Structures are given as structure tokens and as C-alpha cells.
Amino acid sequence: MALTPPETPETGHSTEARATRSLVLHPDMRGGDRSGRDPKLALEEAVSLAHALPGLEVVGSEVVRLPKPHPGMLFGSGKVEELRAQIERDEIELVLIDGTVTPVQQRNLERAWKVKLLDRTSLILEIFADRAATREGVLQVELAALSYQRTRLVRAWTHLERQRGGLGFVGGPGETQIEADRRAIDEQIVRIRKQLEKVVRTRELHRAARAKVPYPIVAFVGYTNAGKSTLFNRLTGADVMAKNMLFATLDPTMRAVELPHNLNVILSDTVGFISDLPTQLVAAFRATLEEVLDADLILHVRDISHPETEAQAQDVEEILEALGVPDDVPRLEMWNKADALTLEARQTAENLAARQEDVYLGSALTGQGLDPLLDRIAADLTETLREVRIRIPFAAGAARAWLHEEGAVQDETPTEEGYTLDLRWTERQSARFAATYPELAPEEARRAAAPKDADPERDRSDDPWEPT
Numbered sequence: 001m002a003l004t005p006p007e008t009p010e011t012g013h014s015t016e017a018r019a020t021r022s023l024v025l026h027p028d029m030r031g032g033d034r035s036g037r038d039p040k041l042a043l044e045e046a047v048s049l050a051h052a053l054p055g056l057e058v059v060g061s062e063v064v065r066l067p068k069p070h071p072g073m074l075f076g077s078g079k080v081e082e083l084r085a086q087i088e089r090d091e092i093e094l095v096l097i098d099g100t101v102t103p104v105q106q107r108n109l110e111r112a113w114k115v116k117l118l119d120r121t122s123l124i125l126e127i128f129a130d131r132a133a134t135r136e137g138v139l140q141v142e143l144a145a146l147s148y149q150r151t152r153l154v155r156a157w158t159h160l161e162r163q164r165g166g167l168g169f170v171g172g173p174g175e176t177q178i179e180a181d182r183r184a185i186d187e188q189i190v191r192i193r194k195q196l197e198k199v200v201r202t203r204e205l206h207r208a209a210r211a212k213v214p215y216p217i218v219a220f221v222g223y224t225n226a227g228k229s230t231l232f233n234r235l236t237g238a239d240v241m242a243k244n245m246l247f248a249t250l251d252p253t254m255r256a257v258e259l260p261h262n263l264n265v266i267l268s269d270t271v272g273f274i275s276d277l278p279t280q281l282v283a284a285f286r287a288t289l290e291e292v293l294d295a296d297l298i299l300h301v302r303d304i305s306h307p308e309t310e311a312q313a314q315d316v317e318e319i320l321e322a323l324g325v326p327d328d329v330p331r332l333e334m335w336n337k338a339d340a341l342t343l344e345a346r347q348t349a350e351n352l353a354a355r356q357e358d359v360y361l362g363s364a365l366t367g368q369g370l371d372p373l374l375d376r377i378a379a380d381l382t383e384t385l386r387e388v389r390i391r392i393p394f395a396a397g398a399a400r401a402w403l404h405e406e407g408a409v410q411d412e413t414p415t416e417e418g419y420t421l422d423l424r425w426t427e428r429q430s431a432r433f434a435a436t437y438p439e440l441a442p443e444e445a446r447r448a449a450a451p452k453d454a455d456p457e458r459d460r461s462d463d464p465w466e467p468t
């Protein structure tokens, strides 16, 4: 996929090629989108993003004060010239701007500086394109990139219109070209959507097969680099790439583990979040984050040693909301990287965590503090297990097999007409059973599967098991 291909042949992602010399700029707009955040830390994050892309060498980075962006060049002419000299001197080929750059600004700056330029969204898209390992991931990133390109075409078009001063050159050459480009993008989008649908259908079949695994799902969410994969690996003995690199994980990974009280659960490691996540990507990754949407418990992993851990947590909450994660799913917070705190800061964090019922302080790296967290997860999930006895006839072999596959059967006694089953299952399992085998479900499961409040539409759409 060609997102924004480097123009010079020696750049690119090949490891043999010389690293692309890059400059990272963070425009500091007071009262802008990311107000309240320290611009130096924002620059640091932008540099980490640059490092997350293979084949880049960051040779310079700078916070540029920008009280008011200039429409043509983003920066004022003095700054543009100053940077031009620096770019020439340091032989910089790629400039990464940690903010939004309009297509016009991009074109002008690329000309003035004789470089390739990426804004924050394009950079994140590039990283995601580089990481995407599954067919679905690749298609989703492609879709996100196309939607982004499309919005940029629209903006360029608006600009041209304005330039023409409303002289009414409707259907002029520029517009026709852009219209054609837009149509081409639309066609591509439709094609990719179709391919994606096919892939998603296949995955849903796999998911259905996996749903046989009876265990409740615990999804890890959190800001990128918070330590989700490290925690995942420690708890599962898996070997998911855990690196000091933004967006190390892209495709969600699931593993079954046994928690205290012999409770088996599935842990799900997911893609990390970041502030100003391009909306196209939020939409695109909704599907891969289905594990999160379906989870029985969400564990929010936070890097408590990060100076902006609060702002990061806020971003994560906002993205979860944008993804449509139901807020009745139990949530716990793990304040990770406690080992990286100074003794004093650790004591403060310990006190804070102790005062909040749903917060656990610990370290995925050292394992410290994990036992109470695991106990709590097990307790929360066990609490939601219900016990019930049902009778099913011999003829309902499929239903009986389903219950066994779900691990819901505690005890089974043959009777004259079939079986008496003692079940221990989650509310979701029970609701799903009631949806599939309404005639066999116990009264309470049928009630639970039925709308809980006056608005039947709402409840059905909230139920992840309800076929749509």
C-alpha cells in the first residue's frame, strides 16, 4: 500500500537502505487541541512515534511556538526560513509535524524545504500500516488511509474554490481532477469495504468457534507503551512483542489462563491508544477491538510513572467511549510501572490506590503487586457466575453439547426423558443460551435475555450475543 511513499529511492522501510534523516517538530498551539499538556513531553512522544517507524533516524527535534497557524505555510516566514537553513545543513529528508497540516501547507512546505512531510495522522497511519500483520489489519489501515486522503482532497478542493474567488468556474479543470480523484478513492473504498466484509465474516466464524471456549474475557486496554503486552506475557507465559516502542502491538492476541480459585479466563492484549488518535483509525479498529467491546471485564493498564499519566488515562477513557464500550462492563485500573517510581512517589501512589476500590498498583516487569489484582479479577468474575438446574430432553443433543463446550455443566444426571443439568455460568452465557434455545432456557435466563427496560431496541443492541 502506498500511503505516502518517500520520493527518494534510497528512503523507505528496507533495512538495507540508509536511514531517512528526519526532523520532528511539535507546534505548540496555546489553547489548541492538546492544551494542558506539556509541549516538551508532547515532542518526546512525537519523537517516540518517529522511532516507531522503521528506517528513520531522528536528527533533530524542536517545539515550535505557534500562537496562530499561518494558512499558507503553517509557520511564519522567519521560522520557515530558519528551518529551511537547518534542513539544508543537516541534510534532512523527512519532516514530521506533530499536528494537523492542511494539504496546502504541506505542499508549500515540501516545496520550500525540498523534503517529504508527514503530519501526525499520516505518521500514525504509516506506523499502523507497517505493523498490520493480518489481512484484516492491512485492509483496515488501508481504509483509514483512504478516508483520510479523501478528507484532504475535499479540503484542497475547498481551497481552490476560495482561490477562484467564486467566479463560478464550476467544472473547471482543477475541480474535475479532484472530483475524479475523489471518485477513484470512493471506488477503492467500496472495494476494500467488500474485501473487509469477507474477512470479517471469516473471522466471525473463527470467533464463533472460539466462543466455545467457556471462559470469560478480560481485555487489557491502555495508552501505548503502558505495559499491556508485558503484563500479558507475564500472566500467560506468552511471547507477545513487548517493546519500548509505540504501537508495538497492533493485532489483538488472546490466551487462556487460570486465575486464583481455579477460574479460567481469556486475557486479551490489544492495540494501544494515543491522544489525537485519527478518527478514521478509531472507526477502522472498532472491529479488531471487538474483544474489548465483548469483554466481561476491562483492565485499564496505566503507566503510573509517566508524568502525564492522568492525561493519558483521560484519552483512553475518551477513546473507549468513542468505540462504544458499554459502561456497565466492570473496569479495574492497574497502575503499572510502580518499580519505576521513586520511593516517595511510590508511597503516594500506594496511598492513592489504596483509597480507590478499583485501583491496583504494581509492576508487570517485576510482578510486584499482581496477586491482589488477580484475586480481585477472579472474585469479580466469579461473583457474576450463576447456578441453575435445568432439564433437557434427549432430542436436544445440540443444546447439551453446547453447554458442555461452554464449560457450564457442573453436574449431569440422566433421567427418563433426558438429563438434569446443574449449570454454573455467566449471565452472558445464560443469555446466549436463552437466545439460541429459548424453549430450554430456565425462566430467569429467558427474562435476562429479554429486554430489561421499557426500550426493547436498546437492550437488544447492547447484548453482544444477540444476533443482528
Ligand SMILES: Nc1nc2c(ncn2[C@@H]2O[C@H](COP(=O)(O)OP(=O)(O)OP(=O)(O)O)[C@@H](O)[C@H]2O)c(=O)[nH]1
Pocket (backbone or CB within 6 Å): 222, 223, 224, 225, 226, 227, 228, 229, 230, 231, 241, 242, 243, 244, 245, 246, 247, 248, 249, 250, 270, 271, 272, 273, 336, 337, 338, 339, 340, 362, 363, 364, 365, 366
Ligand atoms: N519499569 C517498568 N517498565 C515496564 C513495566 N511494564 C512494561 N514496561 C516497559 O514498558 C515498555 C512498553 O511495554 P509494552 O508491554 O510493550 O507496552 P504496551 O502497552 O503493550 O504498548 P503498545 O503495544 O505499544 O500499546 C517496555 O519497554 C516494557 O519493558 C513495568 O512494570 N516497569
Ligand SMILES: [Mg+2]
Pocket (backbone or CB within 6 Å): 228, 229, 230, 241, 242, 248, 249, 270, 272
Ligand atoms: Mg503491546
